[in-house]
Amino acid sequence: MMKQGFRYYLKIYGKILVQNIKSKMSYRADFFISLIGIIFVNLSGFITFWIIFKNVPSLLNWSYYEMLFLYGFSLIALTPVQCFFDNNWNLLTYVFSGDFIKYCFKPLNLFFYYISEIFDIKGIGQLVVGITVLSYSWTNLGLDFSLIILVKLIIALVSASLFMISITNFAAASSFYILNSAYFVMMLSNKFKDYAKYPITIFGGALRIIFTFIIPIAFMAYYPSLAFLSNKEATFLTYFTPVYGITFFYLSYKFWMFGAMKYNGTGS
Amino acid sequence: MNRIIEFENITKEFKILNRREGLKGSIKDLVSKNYSVIRAVNDISLSIGKGEIVGYLGPNGAGKSTTIKMMTGVLEPTSGTIAVNGKIPYKNRCQNARNIGVVFGQRTQLWWALPMIESLKILKDIYQVSDEAYKSQLALYESIINVKPLYNKTVREMSLGQRTLCDILAAFLHNPSVIFLDEPTIGLDVSMKSKIRHLIKELNARQKTTVILTTHDIGDVDALCERIIIIDKGSMIYDDTAGNLKKYFGAYRTLKLKIKGEYILSDIIQALELRFLNQTSMVVRTSEEWISILSKEDEAPIMEILMFMQGFILINDIKIEEINTEDIIKKIYEGNI
Numbered sequence: 001m002m003k004q005g006f007r008y009y010l011k012i013y014g015k016i017l018v019q020n021i022k023s024k025m026s027y028r029a030d031f032f033i034s035l036i037g038i039i040f041v042n043l044s045g046f047i048t049f050w051i052i053f054k055n056v057p058s059l060l061n062w063s064y065y066e067m068l069f070l071y072g073f074s075l076i077a078l079t080p081v082q083c084f085f086d087n088n089w090n091l092l093t094y095v096f097s098g099d100f101i102k103y104c105f106k107p108l109n110l111f112f113y114y115i116s117e118i119f120d121i122k123g124i125g126q127l128v129v130g131i132t133v134l135s136y137s138w139t140n141l142g143l144d145f146s147l148i149i150l151v152k153l154i155i156a157l158v159s160a161s162l163f164m165i166s167i168t169n170f171a172a173a174s175s176f177y178i179l180n181s182a183y184f185v186m187m188l189s190n191k192f193k194d195y196a197k198y199p200i201t202i203f204g205g206a207l208r209i210i211f212t213f214i215i216p217i218a219f220m221a222y223y224p225s226l227a228f229l230s231n232k233e234a235t236f237l238t239y240f241t242p243v244y245g246i247t248f249f250y251l252s253y254k255f256w257m258f259g260a261m262k263y264n265g266t267g268s
Numbered sequence: 269m270n271r272i273i274e275f276e277n278i279t280k281e282f283k284i285l286n287r288r289e290g291l292k293g294s295i296k297d298l299v300s301k302n303y304s305v306i307r308a309v310n311d312i313s314l315s316i317g318k319g320e321i322v323g324y325l326g327p328n329g330a331g332k333s334t335t336i337k338m339m340t341g342v343l344e345p346t347s348g349t350i351a352v353n354g355k356i357p358y359k360n361r362c363q364n365a366r367n368i369g370v371v372f373g374q375r376t377q378l379w380w381a382l383p384m385i386e387s388l389k390i391l392k393d394i395y396q397v398s399d400e401a402y403k404s405q406l407a408l409y410e411s412i413i414n415v416k417p418l419y420n421k422t423v424r425e426m427s428l429g430q431r432t433l434c435d436i437l438a439a440f441l442h443n444p445s446v447i448f449l450d451e452p453t454i455g456l457d458v459s460m461k462s463k464i465r466h467l468i469k470e471l472n473a474r475q476k477t478t479v480i481l482t483t484h485d486i487g488d489v490d491a492l493c494e495r496i497i498i499i500d501k502g503s504m505i506y507d508d509t510a511g512n513l514k515k516y517f518g519a520y521r522t523l524k525l526k527i528k529g530e531y532i533l534s535d536i537i538q539a540l541e542l543r544f545l546n547q548t549s550m551v552v553r554t555s556e557e558w559i560s561i562l563s564k565e566d567e568a569p570i571m572e573i574l575m576f577m578q579g580f581i582l583i584n585d586i587k588i589e590e591i592n593t594e595d596i597i598k599k600i601y602e603g604n605i
Binding site for chain 1: 362363372382
């Protein structure tokens with residue numbers, strides 16, 4: 001990947017992205033319906049959340065607004081995977097039909113070329129809901145805000161987003177290895193993101209270890225959030241989030257590429 | 269002549285897990301070490317020069333895709349040496365991909381949601397084609413076919429024929445030294461087929477691009493290829509000019525007879541078999557009211573068959589046809605030669 005240079009890839013990704021957005025915009029009705037659709041999906045998720053918290057005032061010392069903070073944070077952190085990595089969901093079909101081979105003929109990094117093909121604009125709706133919820137809880141918790149905090153927040157969000165991206169990479173790449181059960185793996189991985197919205201402390205010992213180190217969904221909202229909530233203690237893992245995020249993403253990329261190289265396509 | 273592709277004793281083997289039946293079997297398969305080795309390509313040597321159009325034929329499962337995948341750098345051969353443009357393709361897939369173009373009949377490589385011209389612009393950047401080269405390439409396309417109306421159409425809106433056409437144009441954009449066309453005319457109507465053939469022929473002639481064409485449509489071969497390579501069961505069984513194909517496999521001719529009155533086909537076949545016992549290559553078929561007998565001239569001369577047939581049936585009309593490429597290839601696939 002590095003041989004062609006980072007700028008080369010950035011330029012190409014930019015072009016593809018602009019074209020993708022343009023073409024999405026040209027289907028105006030489709031664009032607005034899907035945008036409104038995903039806002040409603042997230043709102044209904046939010047309403048469920050709200051109803052639960054009207055009945056349970058706090059969960060293991062987590063107040064309503066703190067839970068809301070986690071919720072908003074995770075929605076924003078899940079936006080990149082939705083927007084930029086959506087083609088992972090089609091990988092199983094491409095591998096199954098043998099169409100994946102077509103990605104091998106361009107002088108581009110396979111992972112880059114494959115992922116760049118689809119941009120899912122629906123994620124923007126999620127981002128809007130996420131930002132609204134996060135700002136709402138932020139003000140109600142009376143948290144400080146400054147430029148430095150904003151930079152910290154962006155770093156935290158970007159690192160957190162890497163985890164869901166990596167989990168999706170791992171799940172999708174499993175189709176290179178276990179074609180028949182990859183669908184199950186993908187469905188399962190998608191379920192994990194729902195758990196990310198809760199403090200990891202509600203889970204028991206074994207699950208907590210799994211969700212921290214093996215399927216690290218606790219990093220999608222819980223650990224990074226601790227750095228911003230005033231009456232919570234940030235732990236070592238909070239500051240470890242960016243490092244672990246990058247490492248985990250790198251591992252998922254290697255796993256994906258190794259699978260792709262191993263895959264020879266079906267006969268045609 | 270400039271050698272574009274060199275294959276020397278290329279063999280490719282695949283390790284295939286011997287799958288067991290049923291659920292219990294598939295659970296056992298998870299830990300199974302019971303592999304068998306399948307030889308998909310067996311000791312193939314070939315050399316393809318600049319500007320050639322090579323028809324690469326073979327029945328389904330003969331090893332065509334495997335060979336193409338090795339040429340494009342997707343697969344590494346088990347043994348043998350391979351060079352495309354003097355370089356080893358699998359050692360550097362990306363580098364190799366800059367010098368080749370690939371078109372799969374039914375799998376478009378353009379961006380589905382983008383207008384064709386935008387796809388071309390992205391490809392221009394991917395392959396780092398200069399502005400002048402890009403402009404002159406488009407001018408060349410416009411001089412061969414009426415492509416302008418397609419520029420602003422998205423691939424999704426195109427017919428299969430238009431899509432294939434655009435795929436071919438996209439593959440030629442960076443002026444690669446070799447183009448792989450995998451069944452470019454599959455599923456297309458007659459006029460679109462001839463358009464595509466014309467396009468390939470023109471681009472090959474003007475840019476001296478080597479074209480490797482795999483197809484099951486003999487029309488493509490007749491229209492485009494000077495040279496034919498046939499592989500079957502992983503081995504090369506023919507590599508020569510298209511013209512020599514007919515000579516090489518003997519003077520086959522088809523005798524067509526229209527018979528007066530009722531007849532029973534199986535009786536005729538039986539009588540012919542009795543008379544020309546040694547002729548394993550003879551094929552008898554019927555279509556509407558015609559009976560056609562394909563035979564090799566030096567084994568069973570047409571005149572002899574005609575005289576023999578006249579002996580016991582009344583013939584209304586006769587036609588004699590030279591064998592066409594399709595029949596020859598069919599016979600090769602069936603192993604009759």
